Amino acid sequence: MTTETMNTIQAVNLAMHDALAADPKLLILGEDVGDLEEGGVAGATKGLSTAFGDHRVKSTPISEQAIIGAAIGASLGGYRVVAEIMLMNFTAVAMDMIVNHAAKLRFMSGGQTNVPIVIRTMTGAGMSNGGQHSDYLEAWFAHTPGIKVVAPSNPSDAYGLLRGAIEDPDPVLFIENLPTYWNPAPFTREVLPLGKANVVREGSDVTIISYATMVAPSLAVAEQLAGEGISIEVVDLRTIAPWDRETVRASVEKTGRALIVHEAVKEFGVGAEVAADLNEHLFGKLKAPVRRLGGAFCPVPYSKPLETAFVPSSDEIERTIRGLVA
Amino acid sequence: MSNLPKPDAATLLEIYRKASLIRHNDLRVVRAMKAGLLMTPYYSPQGQEIIPAALSVSLNDNDKLCTIYRGTHDMLAKGFPLGPLWAELAGRITGSCKGKGGTMHLTHPESGCMVTTGVVGSSMPIATGLGWAAKLDGKGGVAVANFGDGAANIGAFHESLNLAALWKLPVIFVCQNNLYAEHTTYANSTAVDRLSKRAAGYGMDGVTVNGNDADEMYGAAKIAIDRARAGEGPTLIEALTFRFNGHLIGDAAGYIPKEEFAQAKANDPFPMLRARVIADGIATEAEIDAIDADIKAQIEAAVDAAFKADLPDPVELKRDVFAHELA
Ligand SMILES: Cc1ncc(C[n+]2csc(CCOP(=O)(O)OP(=O)(O)O)c2C)c(N)n1
Ligand SMILES: [Mg+2]
Numbered sequence: 001m002t003t004e005t006m007n008t009i010q011a012v013n014l015a016m017h018d019a020l021a022a023d024p025k026l027l028i029l030g031e032d033v034g035d036l037e038e039g040g041v042a043g044a045t046k047g048l049s050t051a052f053g054d055h056r057v058k059s060t061p062i063s064e065q066a067i068i069g070a071a072i073g074a075s076l077g078g079y080r081v082v083a084e085i086m087l088m089n090f091t092a093v094a095m096d097m098i099v100n101h102a103a104k105l106r107f108m109s110g111g112q113t114n115v116p117i118v119i120r121t122m123t124g125a126g127m128s129n130g131g132q133h134s135d136y137l138e139a140w141f142a143h144t145p146g147i148k149v150v151a152p153s154n155p156s157d158a159y160g161l162l163r164g165a166i167e168d169p170d171p172v173l174f175i176e177n178l179p180t181y182w183n184p185a186p187f188t189r190e191v192l193p194l195g196k197a198n199v200v201r202e203g204s205d206v207t208i209i210s211y212a213t214m215v216a217p218s219l220a221v222a223e224q225l226a227g228e229g230i231s232i233e234v235v236d237l238r239t240i241a242p243w244d245r246e247t248v249r250a251s252v253e254k255t256g257r258a259l260i261v262h263e264a265v266k267e268f269g270v271g272a273e274v275a276a277d278l279n280e281h282l283f284g285k286l287k288a289p290v291r292r293l294g295g296a297f298c299p300v301p302y303s304k305p306l307e308t309a310f311v312p313s314s315d316e317i318e319r320t321i322r323g324l325v326a
Numbered sequence: 327m328s329n330l331p332k333p334d335a336a337t338l339l340e341i342y343r344k345a346s347l348i349r350h351n352d353l354r355v356v357r358a359m360k361a362g363l364l365m366t367p368y369y370s371p372q373g374q375e376i377i378p379a380a381l382s383v384s385l386n387d388n389d390k391l392c393t394i395y396r397g398t399h400d401m402l403a404k405g406f407p408l409g410p411l412w413a414e415l416a417g418r419i420t421g422s423c424k425g426k427g428g429t430m431h432l433t434h435p436e437s438g439c440m441v442t443t444g445v446v447g448s449s450m451p452i453a454t455g456l457g458w459a460a461k462l463d464g465k466g467g468v469a470v471a472n473f474g475d476g477a478a479n480i481g482a483f484h485e486s487l488n489l490a491a492l493w494k495l496p497v498i499f500v501c502q503n504n505l506y507a508e509h510t511t512y513a514n515s516t517a518v519d520r521l522s523k524r525a526a527g528y529g530m531d532g533v534t535v536n537g538n539d540a541d542e543m544y545g546a547a548k549i550a551i552d553r554a555r556a557g558e559g560p561t562l563i564e565a566l567t568f569r570f571n572g573h574l575i576g577d578a579a580g581y582i583p584k585e586e587f588a589q590a591k592a593n594d595p596f597p598m599l600r601a602r603v604i605a606d607g608i609a610t611e612a613e614i615d616a617i618d619a620d621i622k623a624q625i626e627a628a629v630d631a632a633f634k635a636d637l638p639d640p641v642e643l644k645r646d647v648f649a650h651e652l653a
Binding site: 027055060061063064066068070071072075076077078079096097100101105106107108109110111112113114145146148168169170237240242263295 | 350390392396421422423424425427431433434435440441443445448450451452453454455456457458459460462463469481487488489492495615643646647648649
């Protein structure tokens with residue numbers, strides 16, 4: 001456990017490096033992941049094929065179905081695989097392999113087989129990448145029994161959760177945020193188990209439940225409103241599926257008010273599931289209706305003011321909190 | 327095809343044994359369905375027995391198989407035991423998949439039956455990955471991907487064949503061309519006359535054989551498997567065949583011209599193999615009868631045990647979704 005400063009790209013790279021060193025049966029697979037191809041478009045796998053061999057860190061053709069299929073097959077053959085799907089929207093091209101096969105083989109085989117693979121992917125609004133390169137699609141996968149969904153909000157969590165995902169015996173979709181890849185933060189090199197939310201700030205009036213990109217603005221608003229005597233607890237889900245109901249319910253039982261914030265489109269999103277669960281379990285204890293904030297109901301737009309307006313803003317978070325405690 | 331390796335007498339008898347197991351098992355499944363004992367979509371492989379029978383005599387327990395909804399023939403030939411198979415068909419907790427997979431998802435890793443898919447074409451990418459694992463293991467293992475003629479037109483075919491050829495993986499792509507995909511003829515879905523021609527486009531070997539002929543099928547499979555084991559990469563085998571029970575039981579197959587069906591039936595490969603084994607003096611008719619009787623008895627025992635076994639408890643809904651049991 002070392003403390004230093006690191007960004008998420010470095011953290012993810014280090015996590016794969018440490019995992020490859022720890023487990024000789026771990027393989028890395030994806031477009032451009034080898035050092036001949038510069039270790040990925042963002043450099044997440046830089047140096048790994050040189051350090052561990054290009055039979056273990058393998059660049060592929062542009063074949064998303066074959067990438068996930070090969071990862072599934074190799075895992076059935078006794079290996080663990082981190083397969084990269086360059087951008088989250090491209091998971092759509094491999095949906096059959098992810099949803100019908102990786103997620104279901106354990107159940108459909110009655111537990112005889114399992115698929116210990118991690119599908120790493122990146123996404124997020126903020127770089128004017130437009131409608132086919134920016135979506136947060138975690139709800140599609142969280143709605144699918146058999147696959148876990150993880151989205152870290154900072155470099156330390158990216159390291160710890162990626163290590164945890166690689167060690168997990170089930171398939172994991174691991175969502176990295178592209179626009180914040182290069183933001184440095186204090187770093188802790190520690191493996192984190194999946195399925196545990198992180199109470200990143202304690203408070204007593206309102207609980208904000210968030211993950212990935214929306215944790216930072218949630219914390220900033222909490223800090224700002226603390227000055228006015230509004231005490232906000234911020235829970236970072238870390239693992240979206242299966243999510244840590246116990247931690248979230250305990251927090252909302254304490255505060256009596258809840259706001260869920262995510263970058264993904266609000267409609268039919270993760271926030272809907274969390275809100276419904278809180279209503280089912282804490283109805284009599286809620287002091288106000290559970291609120292949700294999410295991306296606007298449109299494809300992620302290109303032009304800067306539109307792209308900015310698409311994502312929930314700190315102002316909206318603040319206004320919603322004020323409404324909750326009013 | 328005269329330069330293909332030929333099965334010796336013992337191998338031919340083994341091919342017969344496997345074909346007989348597949349045929350008699352299929353007849354028994356259809357009988358159980360007609361009796362109302364099994365209520366399931368069942369994609370009968372009747373007519374396609376020789377393909378996996380002649381292929382799998384060159385495989386061992388360490389080799390892996392991916393197949394499709396029409397796959398009981400592939401799995402029985404590979405060594406999937408009758409007991410867990412029938413219990414699974416019957417939806418019992420003693421089934422290979424505890425009754426959670428069923429006809430379209432039969433799985434039995436000990437015999438190498440790794441994945442059965444209900445999605446057209448999806449056996450291929452996963453078999454490619456199993457081939458990758460076998461290559462990394464370096465022990466000469468191979469992976470077999472079974473699929474139909476219709477599946478040759480889905481994107482997964484292209485991605486898998488390219489990747490397997492690029493990485494020289496020990497994968498045998500077995501296209502069982504029964505001339506129909508559901509109700510659509512081969513000619514109405516595919517422009518090229520021989521699917522094996524596509525192999526050249528991937529830089530891999532490809533061959534079209536009469537899949538109903540034990541010699542041809544054995545020979546082509548043996549060459550492909552030997553090459554794969556030797557590190558020489560994948561092969562596409564197009565095995566021409568026919569299915570006698572339509573797409574699935576209940577399909578009256580009105581889209582198949584009567585003459586075409588009658589001619590295929592007249593060339594039913596199973597009785598032909600039986601006659602040949604006897605004519606070649608490989609076994610006497612009495613010996614063949616004894617083999618068949620023994621197989622039928624094994625099937626009856628499996629059927630019996632299956633329907634006597636317990637049905638799964640609803641608590642199973644929480645198990646095997648993830649490694650940990652759901653709350
Ligand atoms: C992706 C997908 N599309 C459609 C179907 C429905 N379907 C099931 S079997 C089949 C025909 C496949 O024909 P072929 O590949 O020739 O195999 P066969 O059934 O003849 O053995 C179709 C269209 C499916 N299961 N999966
Ligand atoms: Mg067909």
